[in-house]
Amino acid sequence: MSENGIDRRKLLTAGVALGGAALAGRASAAEGDPAILEVKPWNQYLGPGVEAAPYGVPSPYESHVVRRDVAWLTASTESSVNFTPIHELDGIITPNGLCFERHHAGVAEIDPAEHRLMINGLVETPLVFTMADLMRFPRENRIYFLECAANSGMEWRGAQLNGCQYTHGMLHCVMYTGVKLSTLLEEAGLRSSAAWVLPEGADASLMTRSVPLEKAVDDCLVAFRMNGEALRPEQGYPLRLVVPGWEGNMWVKWLRRLEVGDKPWQQREETSKYTDLLANGKARRFTWVMDVKSVITSPSPQKPVGHGPGPMVISGIAWSGNGRVTRVDVSIDGGRNWRSARIDGPSLSKALHRFYLDIDWDGSELFLQSRAMDEAGVVQPTKDVLRAARGDNSIYHNNGIQTWHIKSDGSAENVEIS
Numbered sequence: 001m002s003e004n005g006i007d008r009r010k011l012l013t014a015g016v017a018l019g020g021a022a023l024a025g026r027a028s029a030a031e032g033d034p035a036i037l038e039v040k041p042w043n044q045y046l047g048p049g050v051e052a053a054p055y056g057v058p059s060p061y062e063s064h065v066v067r068r069d070v071a072w073l074t075a076s077t078e079s080s081v082n083f084t085p086i087h088e089l090d091g092i093i094t095p096n097g098l099c100f101e102r103h104h105a106g107v108a109e110i111d112p113a114e115h116r117l118m119i120n121g122l123v124e125t126p127l128v129f130t131m132a133d134l135m136r137f138p139r140e141n142r143i144y145f146l147e148c149a150a151n152s153g154m155e156w157r158g159a160q161l162n163g164c165q166y167t168h169g170m171l172h173c174v175m176y177t178g179v180k181l182s183t184l185l186e187e188a189g190l191r192s193s194a195a196w197v198l199p200e201g202a203d204a205s206l207m208t209r210s211v212p213l214e215k216a217v218d219d220c221l222v223a224f225r226m227n228g229e230a231l232r233p234e235q236g237y238p239l240r241l242v243v244p245g246w247e248g249n250m251w252v253k254w255l256r257r258l259e260v261g262d263k264p265w266q267q268r269e270e271t272s273k274y275t276d277l278l279a280n281g282k283a284r285r286f287t288w289v290m291d292v293k294s295v296i297t298s299p300s301p302q303k304p305v306g307h308g309p310g311p312m313v314i315s316g317i318a319w320s321g322n323g324r325v326t327r328v329d330v331s332i333d334g335g336r337n338w339r340s341a342r343i344d345g346p347s348l349s350k351a352l353h354r355f356y357l358d359i360d361w362d363g364s365e366l367f368l369q370s371r372a373m374d375e376a377g378v379v380q381p382t383k384d385v386l387r388a389a390r391g392d393n394s395i396y397h398n399n400g401i402q403t404w405h406i407k408s409d410g411s412a413e414n415v416e417i418s
C-alpha cells in the first residue's frame, strides 16, 4: 500500500491491461485461448496428399465466396447475369472462377480444334485462323477491368439491391494474354476505306458490335488466356475480344469473326440496347467508355463490421475507362467531409485500383462513400448530378457515388445520399 492508499502493484497491472487495451483493438492477450491450447485434428493426422486435388479449389470455409444471381432480374438463366463477390476480394485481380458472367444465349461449349477466327470485309486478303495459327503471333500480357454497361443500372432511381456484389459486381479484372487485334488486321491488310470492325461471337446469340477502327488498332486484344490459364468457357473459351476501358458488351466472347467495314452496322446491341434515353426523348448512343467509378467493398451490406470500436479497415476498388485512377477520397459522413484514401498495389491504366482508409471507429453510425478521380481529371459524380444530366430513364453507365449506412452494431445497408 502506498501513502495515498493505492496499491502500486495493482496500478502496474492496470497499466499493463490498459496498454493491452490500446493494442486490443487488433489483438488479444496470449492467454487462455482454446484455439491455442487445444490439440486440433489437423495437428494429429496426415492431410490429403499431392494427388488429391489436381486442380485446386478454395478451402471449404470459403464456400460462401461465390458468384450469385438475382432470380427475378431475368426470365431465363441462359440470357442472364451473375455477379462477382467483390465484397470478399482484395487486391485488384479477380480469380477466374469468380468472374461474373453475362450471357445472351448461355455458355458456348467450344472444341478449340474446331474453332476458327475469320477476318473478312474491307481487307486485302480474307483470312481464317485456327487456334494453332494464333499461337504463332507475338503476344502481350495486359491487366484490364471489364464492366458491363448495366452495372449499377438497378440503382439509377434510388437504392435497390443490398450488397456491392449486386450493385457493382458486373465487374472483373484479370490479366489477359493475347495477340494485338492490329497485328491480325495487318496480316489481312486493311483497305483504305476501312473504318469499323464488327466482332462476332460463335454462341447462339451471335453477339455483334461495331468497334471504330481507331480503337481496334489502339489497344484491343484477341485474348486466349486469363490470369495465365486458358479462358474459362464462361469468359469466351477459346477466344475473346478485349476492348480496354469500354463497355463489357463489346468484349465479344467465343470470337469467331471480325468483319471490316466503312460504317457502323447498327446491330441490336447498339440501337435498342446499350443506348440511354434522355429526358428530352433523344437517346445517347455509342457511349463506349466506362466512366470513372469506385465503391467501398468492406464494410458493406454483405460484409458488416465484425468488431467493436477501434481500428477499422475501409477498403474498396476504383477504375476508369479513361486510364489510371489518380486519387480516391472517402467520406464517413455522407459526403460532408472527405479524406484521401491510400491506393495500394499496381496503378495500371484501365485496371482496377485497390484503396484503403484506416480509421479509428468510435462506434457511431457512418455513411460511407468513395469518390474516384482519373488521369483525365474526371471526378466521379453524385447520383443527383448524373440524373440532372441524363434524366430518370437510364440504366447503363451509372457511375454515381454509392453510400453504405453502417450502423453502431456494425450492420450495413444500401442507402442514397446525393
Ligand code: MTE
Binding pocket: 099, 100, 101, 102, 103, 104, 105, 146, 147, 148, 149, 172, 200, 201, 202, 203, 205, 206, 207, 234, 235, 236, 247, 248, 249, 250, 251, 252, 253, 254
Ligand atoms: N459475347 C458473346 N458472344 N455473347 C454474349 O452474350 N455478353 C456481353 C460480352 N460479350 C456476350 C458477349 C456482355 S453484355 C458482357 S457485360 C460481357 O461479355 C461479359 O463478360 P463476362 O461474361 O466475361 O463477364
Ligand code: CO
Binding pocket: 102, 147, 148, 149, 150, 248, 249
Ligand atoms: Co454487359
